[in-house]
Amino acid sequence: MSAGEKVARRPVGRRPVVALALASLCAGAGGFAYWVIGGEEPEPKHCEGYLTREALSPLAGGEAVEDEPSWKSFVNESGEFESDAAEVLGEVSRCNVVLPNGDVAEFTTSTGWGGPYQPVPLSASWYSEAAPLGSGVSGWTERGRGAVLLPDACAENFPSQEPVQVTLRLRRAFLGELPAPPRGPFAEALMSYAATMAELKGCGTKEFRLSASVPQAPSPEGLPDTDHCGLPGFVATRSQDAGAPLEQTVVGSASDSWSCVVGRELGREDAQAAVAFALTTQQQVIGRYTPATDRDNRNTRAEKVICGGDEYLMIMAFGAEEGENPPRHMEQAQELAESRLKPKEELYGDFVAAARKSLGCPA
Structure with a gap:
């Protein structure tokens, strides 16, 4: 950004x-x-x-x-x-x-709550450094x-x-x-x-602390031919994709919160973040998820999944937010999403299916 x-x-x-x-x-x-x-x-x-x-x-x-x-x-x-x-x-x-x-x-x-790892409309670029x-x-x-x-x-x-x-x-x-x-x-x-x-304030808890390594900044890597975002069998791009090589970043853990970004020039100030996928197990976020207001909007998709007794919130941010006079790299990110990636609904469905399979959810 x-x-x-x-x-x-x-x-x-x-x-x-x-x-x-x-x-x-x-x-x-x-x-x-x-x-x-x-x-x-x-x-x-x-x-x-x-x-x-x-x-x-x-x-x-x-x-x-x-x-x-x-x-x-x-x-x-x-x-x-x-x-x-x-x-x-x-x-x-x-x-x-x-x-x-x-x-x-x-x-x-x-x-209130602002930022990534929640089911509200955000540009995929929010996840490029998060x-x-x-x-x-x-x-x-x-x-x-x-x-x-x-x-x-x-x-x-x-x-x-x-x-x-x-x-x-x-x-x-x-x-x-x-x-x-x-x-x-x-x-x-x-x-x-x-x-x-x-x-x-008298509302502290013993769990409210850092007890493990803090994930570092996402590190870009070349987008592989398959298993995008580390999800077996998942492919985000169109079957006839052609153009400059794409990159991905993956950070976090599926047992806590996790995200993946696909795009170009990732890790730079003007990153072209075409799509971001995220998953969280945080009950503070999941408990406030309301499908009627959070599920359907222009570029964000989200849904709650229960697997093996555990709750997960799966999120996709496709391209950039709407707005007047967006920066050039945001326009490029939207163009990239629309030209190089699968159609939005197909892409979201494939992501959820691959994530469920990776988590061991029943078919």
Whole structure:
């Protein structure tokens, strides 16, 4: 995805905790607060206590964080949104802190759920950089951004009584201006902030943590002649397909969340993501799936499948979302989907059949 698009929308072991203590410079130097590495003083309370050493250390890279984090709440003491704009956006709070490399980490809490691995209309390009968090947690990461749903019990602590999402965005890394950190440390920071919030709200659970390796960024590979996306017998392309070689990326696990993208120039900012297939076992997502509203729309297809007592949500995002003046690579992705891939309904049916077979579902 381009920077313009992003502005418009868009086993992990515990790392050694870097001790960060609050200190201040002398009054003559301006007296701003900063986090110091190696200190033993009590941990400072920032952003209502949600921003901890554990959340900052993976992002700081072992360096001092010379910034006083800023906090903004968009709800009043009665738990109601302070403005119509905040209610429309669903924003509850935001915590910002400047990192040693000059990037800004934004921890945003909002009602609702946005992003991939859910049955809502999305461009296939959403999946070109996305990877699930894994560990049985409903969330995802991409370059410089990630999100996770708080446990369902947390909803009653927020205005809309709806699912609550915590998003971490590194402003400059997200736009490609700075390198993004590896997915593992980034996910640790996101989960630390979210888990601390859940604990302080009294809705935390022992399962709400990273307990396994965080999937890394999808890595493009040539599209094989058959068994596309690693599914035995599955072929996404037309029988007389011809043209420049296509690629695929596969990330995640069918026992948690999984996705595959087919297209060209995958792994690049202007990836031509022709189609994305996804599968998730996350009950927070499956429980909110409603066929009447989510099954049929222009380019997204989804359905719930029960196999061996387990529930799966299968999703296909075909081509690009509708919109005015889309970027050129989005137009190319749609053209690619319509010219090189099987017709939409045939492709979706073949994907579901291959996925069911791969999962061992009865015929």
